[in-house]
Amino acid sequence: MIAIAGGAVLALEDAGFILGSYAVTFAVIAGFTWRVLRSGRRLADRIDDQDKYWT
């Protein structure tokens, strides 16, 4: 058994799948977000501010 926030307890055989689904979801989102932000920083250095419509 694994105890988690709020006092809920997950059965051990289910915990891997449940926690795994959250871990995969947030890991993929974090990876995609990091890729987008890194591209933004890299390209913003090569573009004049007047061409950045969000400034």
Added chain:
Amino acid sequence: MTAPSTSTSAPPAGRARRVRSTGTAATRALGIATIVTIGWLVAFGLGFSPADRDQEDAVRILYVHVPTVWLAYLAFVVTAVTSAMYLFGKRHSLGFDRFAGASAEIGVVFMALTLVTGMLWGRLTWGVYWQWDARLTTTALLFVSYIGYLAVRGLGGSHEQRAKRSAVIGLLAVIEIPLVHFSVRMWRSLHQEASVLDTDGDIDMDGLMLFSLFVGVVAFTLLYVWLLLHRTRVMAMEDLLDDQGLDRALDARRAEAQP
């Protein structure tokens, strides 16, 4: 993408490059709100919400699985709407095309997560990761269709050519969404019917479970808007650098041609 050869040189006098990201005060505020709601999602999804009578704790996967598919649907509908605005608008603005492309890219990421979390949930409730069931098969088909959409965007040609051909595909692919959504009613399916509303259209969920799902949908919707703004800005810069690289190449060819 053609990278300009003078990319690391200092900007000419009078041109500033002080803004070194795609962020603004608004996107930063949106990002903070997203992180906070994702924290709530984890707390409610894994902690505060009760276990289900039938599925027990496996139901907790619902709070990430359903929001990911909702986001994928939303992203693909936005792709279709902005594709139509590009194709049928008077100005044929490439801004609409970039919104369509960015939204499809985010939608594909969320659709992949839908498939993965669904497989993990399926393993717990059905005992298998995958079945060639109507809902699962049509979802996989939708995913592959938008992979194709992104592949078509990556083909060569001008920005206008890219915009036109991908807009047509964006408008055709979105037709699959009703097929995916209603597949559980049209065919006998292993997959459960709608999670929130029962067949009479009434809400059929415990209050805290419904709230946890609502938090998930809000968190992922905020995340989608935040990602869409950043990715569209990145695409605008990629297109601009592409154009600048082409201009430089043309200038170089003209200079070579002069005696």
